[in-house]
Amino acid sequence: MKKQIKNVDILDLQEKDRWRRTDVTFEDGKILSLEKNFPCDEVYDGKGLTLSPGFIDVHMHEENRNDIDVQDYDIAECMLKMGVTTAMGGNCGSEKTEISQFFQGIDQYGSPINYCLAAGYNSIRKRIGIADTQKPTAVEMEKIHKELKRIIDEGAFGITFGIEYNPNISTEEILEALKPFYGRTDIFAAAHFRYDGNRGVESIEEMAYIARMSQIPFEISHLSSCCAFGNMKQGLQAIEDSLNEGVDILVDAYPYDAFSTQIGTSVFEGDFLSRWDVPLSNIVLTEAPYEGVPLTEEILKDARENYPTMLAIAHVMKLDEVKHSLTKPYVMVASDGLYSHHKGHPRGAGTFPRVLGDFVREGTLTLSQAIYKCTTLPAKRLGLEKEIGTIAPGYRADMVLFDPKTIQDQATFEDGQKPPVGIHQVWVNGELAIEDNQVVSNRLGKSIRRK
Numbered sequence: 001m002k003k004q005i006k007n008v009d010i011l012d013l014q015e016k017d018r019w020r021r022t023d024v025t026f027e028d029g030k031i032l033s034l035e036k037n038f039p040c041d042e043v044y045d046g047k048g049l050t051l052s053p054g055f056i057d058v059h060m061h062e063e064n065r066n067d068i069d070v071q072d073y074d075i076a077e078c079m080l081k082m083g084v085t086t087a088m089g090g091n092c093g094s095e096k097t098e099i100s101q102f103f104q105g106i107d108q109y110g111s112p113i114n115y116c117l118a119a120g121y122n123s124i125r126k127r128i129g130i131a132d133t134q135k136p137t138a139v140e141m142e143k144i145h146k147e148l149k150r151i152i153d154e155g156a157f158g159i160t161f162g163i164e165y166n167p168n169i170s171t172e173e174i175l176e177a178l179k180p181f182y183g184r185t186d187i188f189a190a191a192h193f194r195y196d197g198n199r200g201v202e203s204i205e206e207m208a209y210i211a212r213m214s215q216i217p218f219e220i221s222h223l224s225s226c227c228a229f230g231n232m233k234q235g236l237q238a239i240e241d242s243l244n245e246g247v248d249i250l251v252d253a254y255p256y257d258a259f260s261t262q263i264g265t266s267v268f269e270g271d272f273l274s275r276w277d278v279p280l281s282n283i284v285l286t287e288a289p290y291e292g293v294p295l296t297e298e299i300l301k302d303a304r305e306n307y308p309t310m311l312a313i314a315h316v317m318k319l320d321e322v323k324h325s326l327t328k329p330y331v332m333v334a335s336d337g338l339y340s341h342h343k344g345h346p347r348g349a350g351t352f353p354r355v356l357g358d359f360v361r362e363g364t365l366t367l368s369q370a371i372y373k374c375t376t377l378p379a380k381r382l383g384l385e386k387e388i389g390t391i392a393p394g395y396r397a398d399m400v401l402f403d404p405k406t407i408q409d410q411a412t413f414e415d416g417q418k419p420p421v422g423i424h425q426v427w428v429n430g431e432l433a434i435e436d437n438q439v440v441s442n443r444l445g446k447s448i449r450r451k
Contacts, residue, residue, distance in 0.1 A: 264308020
């Protein structure tokens with residue numbers, strides 16, 4: 001059946017700021033035509049609103065899957081409600097579920113969104129039985145190589161490292177782990193930095209060195225939580241120096257001045273406050289018995305000992321530096337979304353509407369720039385730029401119909417999963433998934449494997 005969304009504004013991302021008012025016709029999950037009044041069977045009125053490619057989130061944290069028949073999607077449904085139609089999990093070195101099991105569940109039961117995955121190095125290391133404090137032996141590194149190759153062959157798009165989460169993973173170990181993949185451009189490597197705050201630039205230089213030596217396309221994860229502490233200018237300069245040398249680097253960032261991670265991680269070890277130059281009370285926990293409670297020394301000790309997986313939100317970054325980073329052409333929008341028991345940072349439900357709302361209307365980005373950073377640029381990093389991220393014939397009919405005057409995030413640090421406003425429709429694989437903020441179907445997503 002040929003479906004058509006009439007009377008919409010679309011951006012020709014291949015010609016930058018060229019907008020056109022037209023109709024978009026699609027069938028069997030693919031866009032057929034951008035011609036007005038193209039013959040079709042079913043018509044939807046676009047009301048002169050903006051029709052964008054579905055947003056692509058290259059950095060989020062997928063759900064745990066102990067059973068492939070999981071009916072209660074958490075973050076994926078939040079993604080769908082904010083217009084994300086494709087997302088990649090397995091970031092920061094962490095696989096929440098082994099790739100074949102995760103894809104099997106999606107293939108059998110569907111998902112709110114389309115999913116890509118990466119191989120999480122830290123998780124692989126643990127599966128093999130290497131303690132965090134140990135360096136892999138030659139035999140163990142052979143096992144790591146075998147496991148990485150298997151996961152890449154099963155369709156993973158890249159290899160991610162969570163360096164800060166295990167500071168004992170050296171630069172040399174990362175390069176040794178990547179050695180079988182040196183020079184490959186059909187995959188990418190990504191890393192959660194080693195240091196943030198006053199050592200953020202040092203981390204950028206380490207990741208640029210890994211990219212330079214391995215000759216593998218590289219993604220610097222959530223730059224905002226690495227360098228938005230008064231040193232963003234220097235961090236960006238370090239990235240641009242590498243780009244000028246021909247190193248393939250892209251960056252993702254989320255539009256908030258607070259980060260979130262588990263309270264039991266190494267992030268909160270040692271004199272972490274000195275790196276951020278904020279009081280302990282700027283860090284707030286998100287779940288019972290400490291939901292909404294700022295940290296004290298006593299609560300920090302109890303939470304790390306007894307509730308180590310509880311998410312904390314650290315209000316420590318400078319928003320003007322976050323905004324400045326997003327103006328750079330090599331920085332794409334990504335949420336780093338993560339929830340636990342439906343609690344957590346609002347970025348998992350508000351990132352893309354926040355950028356297309358506040359950041360566009362205040363002039364940080366043009367609408368064209370924002371859409372590009374939410375769609376085409378991440379599609380290029382995934383190597384899917386000929387399939388998604390653009391509204392054109394032959395591309396997947398993943399689309400978001402929104403009002404640029406009213407689109408706005410609504411999720412807060414108190415209610416981190418509140419859906420946005422201003423999104424009128426979300427289409428996944430050519431089928432209507434969201435209409436006027438209501439879920440029509442949350443099982444239209446598919447697994448996407450690297451080809």
